[in-house]
Amino acid sequence: xxxxxxxxxxxxxxxxxEEVKGRAFGINTITQSQIAIGxxxxxxxxxxxxxxxxxxxxxxxxxxxxxxTKTKYFQRDAYKADDILRRLEExxxxxxxxxxxxxxxxxxIHLEPITSGFLTKAELISLYGRCGDILHKGTLDLLISPxxxxxxxxxxxxxxxxxxxxxxxxxxxxxxxRFHMVVFLEHIPSGGNVHAAIAEN
Numbered sequence: 001x002x003x004x005x006x007x008x009x010x011x012x013x014x015x016x017x018e019e020v021k022g023r024a025f026g027i028n029t030i031t032q033s034q035i036a037i038g039x040x041x042x043x044x045x046x047x048x049x050x051x052x053x054x055x056x057x058x059x060x061x062x063x064x065x066x067x068x069t070k071t072k073y074f075q076r077d078a079y080k081a082d083d084i085l086r087r088l089e090e091x092x093x094x095x096x097x098x099x100x101x102x103x104x105x106x107x108x109i110h111l112e113p114i115t116s117g118f119l120t121k122a123e124l125i126s127l128y129g130r131c132g133d134i135l136h137k138g139t140l141d142l143l144i145s146p147x148x149x150x151x152x153x154x155x156x157x158x159x160x161x162x163x164x165x166x167x168x169x170x171x172x173x174x175x176x177x178r179f180h181m182v183v184f185l186e187h188i189p190s191g192g193n194v195h196a197a198i199a200e201n
Contacts, residue, residue, distance in 0.1 A: 006174065006179075006198065007198075009063050009064065009174075010181055010196055010198060012063050013060055013063050013064055013172075013181060013183070013196065014183070014194050014195075014196050016056055016059060016060045016063065017060065017167065017183060017185060017194040017196075018193070018194050019056055020053060020056050020057070020060075020163075020167060020185070021185050021186070021194060023049045023052055023053055023056070024049075024053060024160055024163055024164055026049055027046050027049050027050070027156060027157075027160045028157075028160065030042055030045060030046065031046060031153040031156060031157065039149065039150070039151045039152070039153075040149045042153070043134070043149070043150065043153065043156065044134065044135065046153065046156045046160075047130075047131045047134045047135055047156070048131070048135060050127060050131050050156070050159055050160070050163075051081075051128060051131035051132070051135065053163055054081040054124050054127055054128040054131065055080075055081045055128075057081070057097070057119075057124060057163075057166075057167075058081035058082075058084040058085055058088075058124075059084070060097075060172070061084070061085070061088055061095050061096060061097070061172070062084060062088070064095070064172040064173070064174060064181055065088060065095050065173075065174070080128075081124065081125070081128045082124075082125045082128050082129065085121055085124065085125060086125075089121070094173050095172075095173065096121050096172075097166055097167060097170040097171070097172045097183075098113060098170055098171050098172070099113070099114040099118045099165060099166050099167070099168070099169065099170045100112060100113055100114060100169050100170060100171055100182075101114060101169065102169055102184075111171060111182065111199075114165070117162065117165050118162055118165040118166040119159070119162040119163050119165070119166045123162065127159055164185070167183070167185050168184070168185045168186070169183070169184050169185070170182075170183055171183070171199065179198055179199060179200045180198070180199045181196055181197070181198060181199075182196065182197050182198075182199045183195070183196040184196070
């Protein structure tokens with residue numbers, strides 16, 4: 001049975017996913033707007049959101065995992081998404097969200113695994129590094145010979161869609177695989193809010 005700390009973790013995870021949803025939809029809003037600030041600044045804004053999304057996914061994994069959040073590193077020092085994911089991998093290989101398609105039957109929901117098209121652990125680490133490269137001015141050499149700016153947002157849209165494919169409907173394991181959190185990013189019956197439940201093995 002889920003304890004009070006499990007339920008508190010679930011509530012915190014839902015809050016993280018609400019922020020994820022807002023930032024992901026914010027990317028769509030600004031890339032489809034007619035705001036007159038120019039593609040370079042829009043791209044910087046979007047890559048800032050993508051970096052924050054990487055960090056939120058990693059922190060969500062920490063919350064879902066369980067007791068390790070009490071250790072000094074995870075409680076005080078963990079903020080880099082790539083570092084969090086690497087350390088979690090050593091402790092609990094199945095810590096990452098698993099995207100699913102829910103199939104509703106009378107008295108039962110089957111969670112069909114999605115096997116492609118979503119942001120993998122390796123891609124999240126790669127994206128996190130790419131965001132860091134874009135959000136820093138870099139060396140003096142780059143100022144003297146600047147890299148050309150991309151003037152479209154197709155790469156941003158692809159990253160954002162992969163994140164939504166990962167999280168729209170997913171399950172994530174609690175420590176030791178005792179049970180899973182099943183999460184829907186937009187639950188229509190509850191007004192489009194994030195909805196989550198605990199599913200025992």
